[in-house]
Amino acid sequence: MKFFIDNWILILAAFVSGGLLVWPMVARGGRGGSISVAQAVHLINREKGVVVDVSDPAEYAAGHVAGSRNVPFGSLENSKELPSNKSLPIVLVCPTGARASRAAATLRKLGYEKAVPLTGGVASWREANLPIEKSAA
Structure with missing residues (x-):
């Protein structure tokens, strides 16, 4: 004592x-919060994670993570672009990461328990010198 x-x-x-x-x-x-670029790459390469960009089509066309799917934030709940397998990890991105955080919460309510936003969004992906694609709007 x-x-x-x-x-x-x-x-x-x-x-x-x-x-x-x-x-x-x-x-x-x-639940996990947002993830780093390194953690996102791990999910994509090791756990077959899907990258979903919740930017508007014009933002997506200006530059997005290579191989990502564009599902604008407003159409998340009705999208056919989301994986049918709800157990797959989904890495959500947008230009800064703010919309992606809200999108992760929305997808978790829809049953995608492994939906996580990328910290810093496309900007952090670009800063890490990872592939960025541009497309026609």
Whole structure:
């Protein structure tokens, strides 16, 4: 007991640091948040992940992740472009990553539990010098 009384500050620091490590997972409800470019490449190459770009068609034509499917955010719920296999990982992208985060939440409600947004969107993909395609609008 004397140990706890003499070292209460150290014990408190240990509990606080442990709580700070666990907090991000608790705050997201146990689901993964956005993923890095490296994690996205891993999902695509190792787990047959599908890249879905939720940008408007004009934004998609200006530059998108090579091999991605364009499903504008407004038409997500009715799209035939989404994989029929809901257990496949879906990496969602948009120019900055903001719309992709909302799209991930929408797809999770539709049963796509492995839908995750790419942190930084197409901009972070481009910064990592990964392939970008352009197409006619």
